[in-house]
Amino acid sequence: xxxxxxxxxxxxxxxxxxxxxxLRGLDAVLPPGVLTAVVNTGDDFEYWxxxxxxxxxxxxxTLAGLCHEERGWGLAEESFSALEMTRRxxxxxxxxxxxxxxxxxxxxxxxxxxxxxxxxxxxxLCSALGVQARVLPxxxxxxxxxxxxxxxxxxxxDWFVAGRAETAVKGVRFAGNPAPAPGVLEALENAELxxxxxxxxxxxIDPILTRPGVRAALERKPVIAVSPIVGGRAVKGPLAxxxxxxxxxxxxxxxxxxxxxxxxxxxxxxxxxxxxxxxxVLGASTLMSSRADSxxxxxxxxxxxxxxxx
Amino acid sequence: xxxxxxxxxxxxxxxxxxxxxxLRGLDAVLPPGVLTAVVNTGDDFEYWxxxxxxxxxxxxxTLAGLCHEERGWGLAEESFSALEMTRRxxxxxxxxxxxxxxxxxxxxxxxxxxxxxxxxxxxxLCSALGVQARVLPxxxxxxxxxxxxxxxxxxxxDWFVAGRAETAVKGVRFAGNPAPAPGVLEALENAELxxxxxxxxxxxIDPILTRPGVRAALERKPVIAVSPIVGGRAVKGPLAxxxxxxxxxxxxxxxxxxxxxxxxxxxxxxxxxxxxxxxxVLGASTLMSSRADSxxxxxxxxxxxxxxxx
Numbered sequence: 001x002x003x004x005x006x007x008x009x010x011x012x013x014x015x016x017x018x019x020x021x022x023l024r025g026l027d028a029v030l031p032p033g034v035l036t037a038v039v040n041t042g043d044d045f046e047y048w049x050x051x052x053x054x055x056x057x058x059x060x061x062t063l064a065g066l067c068h069e070e071r072g073w074g075l076a077e078e079s080f081s082a083l084e085m086t087r088r089x090x091x092x093x094x095x096x097x098x099x100x101x102x103x104x105x106x107x108x109x110x111x112x113x114x115x116x117x118x119x120x121x122x123x124x125l126c127s128a129l130g131v132q133a134r135v136l137p138x139x140x141x142x143x144x145x146x147x148x149x150x151x152x153x154x155x156x157x158d159w160f161v162a163g164r165a166e167t168a169v170k171g172v173r174f175a176g177n178p179a180p181a182p183g184v185l186e187a188l189e190n191a192e193l194x195x196x197x198x199x200x201x202x203x204x205i206d207p208i209l210t211r212p213g214v215r216a217a218l219e220r221k222p223v224i225a226v227s228p229i230v231g232g233r234a235v236k237g238p239l240a241x242x243x244x245x246x247x248x249x250x251x252x253x254x255x256x257x258x259x260x261x262x263x264x265x266x267x268x269x270x271x272x273x274x275x276x277x278x279x280x281v282l283g284a285s286t287l288m289s290s291r292a293d294s295x296x297x298x299x300x301x302x303x304x305x306x307x308x309x310x
Numbered sequence: 311x312x313x314x315x316x317x318x319x320x321x322x323x324x325x326x327x328x329x330x331x332x333l334r335g336l337d338a339v340l341p342p343g344v345l346t347a348v349v350n351t352g353d354d355f356e357y358w359x360x361x362x363x364x365x366x367x368x369x370x371x372t373l374a375g376l377c378h379e380e381r382g383w384g385l386a387e388e389s390f391s392a393l394e395m396t397r398r399x400x401x402x403x404x405x406x407x408x409x410x411x412x413x414x415x416x417x418x419x420x421x422x423x424x425x426x427x428x429x430x431x432x433x434x435l436c437s438a439l440g441v442q443a444r445v446l447p448x449x450x451x452x453x454x455x456x457x458x459x460x461x462x463x464x465x466x467x468d469w470f471v472a473g474r475a476e477t478a479v480k481g482v483r484f485a486g487n488p489a490p491a492p493g494v495l496e497a498l499e500n501a502e503l504x505x506x507x508x509x510x511x512x513x514x515i516d517p518i519l520t521r522p523g524v525r526a527a528l529e530r531k532p533v534i535a536v537s538p539i540v541g542g543r544a545v546k547g548p549l550a551x552x553x554x555x556x557x558x559x560x561x562x563x564x565x566x567x568x569x570x571x572x573x574x575x576x577x578x579x580x581x582x583x584x585x586x587x588x589x590x591v592l593g594a595s596t597l598m599s600s601r602a603d604s605x606x607x608x609x610x611x612x613x614x615x616x617x618x619x620x
Contacts, residue, residue, distance in 0.1 A: 049420040079391050085413035089438045091420075099409040103395035110359040110401075128399045 006306045011036045011187050012195040015204025016055045017072035017236055018228055019197025020062035021288040025298025026195070027063055027133045028291070035133040036187040037063075040199070041118070042138075042145035042174060042207030043156040047095050048086070050105040051112055055204065056122055056137055057104055064129035069290070072236065075100050094162045119181040136187065138208040141178025145203050148173065156203060165238035169245045172202045180211040188217035193305050196225035198286060200239045201259045202246060215263075222265045222309045226286055226301060227253040230270040235287060253277060266308045268301050280308055316616045318344065321497050322505040325350045325514025326365045327382035327546055328538055329507025330372035331598040335608025336505070337373055337443045338601070345443040346497040347373075350509070351428070352448075352455035352484060352517030353466040357405050358396070360415040361422055365514065366432055366447055367414055374439035379600075382546065385410050404472045429491040446497065448518040451488025455513050458483065466513060475548035479555045482512045490521040498527035503615050506535035508596060510549045511569045512556060525573075532575045532619045536596055536611060537563040540580040545597060563587060576618050578611050590618055 010030060012023055014037050023037050040055045054073065061067040061075055068076045078098035087093045097105065104125060111121040117140040126135045145156040148171035159165060188194065199205055209215050229251050234240040240251040249255040253269045254276055266280035274283045282304040288294040320340060322333055324347050333347050347369055354363045364383065371377040371385055378386045388408035397403045407415065414435060421431040427450040436445045455466040458481035469475060498504065509515055519525050539561050544550040550561040559565040563579045564586055576590035584593045592614040598604040 048416045049423055050416075079389055079409065081389055081409035082392065082413045082416070085410040086417060089413060089417045089435060091413070091417045099389065099391035099412075100395040102409075102412065103392045103399060103401070106358045106360075106392070107396060107399045107401045113359055125399060 006302050007192045008034065009036070009187070009190045010034055010193045010195065010302075011038060011191040012197055013038050013040075013199075013205055013208050014055065014059055014197040015040045015199030016058040017062075018226075018288075019055075019199040019204065020059045020067070021072075021294045022195070022197040022226055022298060022301070023059060023133065024062050024291060025288065025294030025296070026302070028295045029298045029302060032132055036183070036191075037133055037135045038138055038180075038184055038187065038208055039135060040138055040204045040207050042143055042203065043160070044142070044144070045155060045157045047092065047157075048097070048105075050109045052095070052097075052105055053108065053118070053137070056135070057101070059135055060104075060122070060126050060129060060131060063126070063131040063133055063135065065291075066129065074098050095157065117181070119183065134183070134187070136183050137181050138184065138211055138214075139178040140181045141176060143174050143176040143178050143207055143211070145207055146173045146175055147171075147203075160203075160238070165241075169202075169238075169242050172206065172246070174207055174210060177210075177212065180214055184211070185213050185217055188214065188221065191221055193302075193309065194218055194221045194223045195301065195305070196223065196260070196264075198226040198228040198235065200228060200234075200237055200242070201256055202239075202242055218263060222305065223260075223263050224266045224268065224301065224305050224308070225256065225260065225264050226297070227256050227267055227269045227273065229253055229256060229273075230286060231273065253281075266304060268297075268304060280304075316612050317502045319346070319497070319500045320344055320503045320505065320612075321346045321348060321501040322507055323348050323350075323509075323515055323518050324365065324369055324507040325509030326368040327372075328536075328598075329365075329509040329514065330369045330377070331382075331604050332505070332507045332536055332608060332611070333369060333443065334372050334601060335598065335604030335606070336612075338605045339608045339612060342442055346493070346501075347443055347445045348448055348490075348494055348497065348518055349445060350448055350514045350517050352453055352513065353470070354452070354454070355465060355467045357402065357467075358407070358415075360419045362405070362407075362415055363418065363428070363447070366445070367411070369445055370414075370432070370436050370439060370441060373436070373441045373443055373445065375601075376439065384408050405467065427491070429493065444493070444497070446493050447491050448494065448521055448524075449488040450491045451486060453484050453486040453488050453517055453521070455517055456483045456485055457481075457513075470513075470548070479512075479548075479552050482516065482556070484517055484520060487520075487522065490524055494521070495523050495527055498524065498531065501531055503612075503619065504528055504531045504533045505611065505615070506533065506570070506574075508536040508538040508545065510538060510544075510547055510552070511566055512549075512552055528573060532615065533570075533573050534576045534578065534611065534615050534618070535566065535570065535574050536607070537566050537577055537579045537583065539563055539566060539583075540596060541583065563591075576614060578607075578614060590614075
């Protein structure tokens with residue numbers, strides 16, 4: 001089945017690995033020009049003096065077919081010589097940057113320093129790598145995810161990578177409230193369907209949803225999410241612990257639905273997770289460990305969405 | 311023969327490859343604490359948003375035993391993945407930066423941006439790589455070598471690397487007139503001998519000599535140069551063409567001596583180049599294609615200097 005005829009314009013909101021893998025499937029199934037990805041930049045940060053955009057890079061590398069399949073982030077063919085030499089100099093080495101990946105950060109940082117907006121340099125990098133889908137950062141301006149813990153407030157990366165997300169989360173906040181990047185609101189306006197990828201609602205999707213005008217635009221559209229919680233666990237990352245810490249509920253698709261508070265028209269969950277939900281549900285294989293898995297899930301998600309919206 | 315007892319403090323002025331190879335020999339022959347290298351930074355430049363210091367890096371890598379022996383610059387064990395990826399993005403790729411080398415530029419650039427002087431970060435990088443000699447940039451402030459050509463003025467790198475030094479030189483100028491880096495004048499003050507490495511007098515040594523106070527300090531010291539001209543040719547780079555272009559003389563050790571206008575107490579030239587010089591001359595094997603060659607030449611230079619100064 002082709003998703004091509006089903007929707008003329010689809011927007012998918014995405015964090016890193018899970019969202020990127022859904023995008024990979026959607027990109028393969030939808031005709032050129034249909035898919036726009038709006039990607040979280042709340043966990044962007046400065047490192048080695050460079051602007052790192054982890055989710056944008058994961059989406060770009062995944063859509064380009066260059067991503068390391070098992071890790072989910074970074075490039076498949078990669079070396080870490082610069083990192084090793086940096087260690088030798090006693091420099092920061094807590095965040096893994098590969099040599100080819102480094103070129104992405106260097107080109108982006110230089111462009112930003114020269115006044116090119118993040119959305120423009122993202123389009124340019126994606127084009128150079130042959131990415132077909134339109135990839136938009138959620139915003140050109142800085143919006144930094146902050147994690148409140150009992151021990152104080154940490155930047156997302158300090159909490160997530162450097163601290164291995166081991167500290168309990170008392171709250172998530174965003175520093176900076178930039179407008180959506182050029183094209184984001186227009187894409188949502190034109191969308192016949194909005195998908196929320198299987199990404200962390202608190203730290204990957206909320207930064208997008210809280211951009212001025214985004215939530216209001218979504219409320220006028222059919223929105224369907226793919227659950228990032230599978231069998232009570234997060235596929236990746238600390239979400240399964242964050243849900244009870246932040247909402248008092250057990251980690252489940254229902255907690256995800258409630259978090260999005262009325263926004264969802266339907267939800268796609270892992271087979272066996274369908275029970276206890278008070279909105280249309282599709283059970284599917286949501287773990288996408290290969291490109292074929294991504295295509296299969298994307299096909300089912302689009303078909304489910306078509307049934308709900310037609 | 312050990313050069314150890316001969317001099318208690320030696321300063322060597324150096325550009326890139328030739329100077330670095332003499333330094334390697336001096337460093338091996340002289341006891342710890344005796345040798346200070348004062349290195350040209352006139353051809354430092356910005357690239358990929360990074361501060362590149364080609365001569366400092368060549369000196370550092372050579373003294374650390376990490377330099378690529380045939381190329382003379384860069385690291386022996388090196389990959390070029392970041393450069394290849396940058397090319398793919400359509401970014402600047404005219405200057406070859408290796409992946410490990412990139413770490414040097416990143417650490418340095420970040421340190422400079424944080425307010426650490428070039429001399430301090432140079433000391434730190436050298437220490438991390440196990441360099442024994444004291445390595446000082448000629449200045450912490452910017453002094454940029456400009457090449458006047460018939461077609462206009464070019465930065466050194468634009469002329470030398472991007473333009474392959476193919477354009478005839480009408481003049482060499484320096485933009486910026488920073489004070490010598492901390493330690494330079496003190497090292498010259500304490501020096502019992504100053505050596506000028508086999509580097510390009512116009513673009514590698516003159517930037518050092520024109521730092522305020524340096525020439526005056528040198529005039530109070532025995533100064534001996536190793537000729538960068540061998541059999542009428544430059545060992546490396548465009549010097550053999552620059553000498554007639556800038557002085558009207560044929561390329562020879564004598565032209566080098568005249569360029570330094572009375573500064574030299576003696577000169578070391580390649581075997582067979584001894585004729586026609588009106589100052590003490592030592593004929594030696596000045597091509598240093600191995601560490602053993604460097605040690606042999608350094609030993610002979612120090613011995614020659616001892617005979618001239620005692």
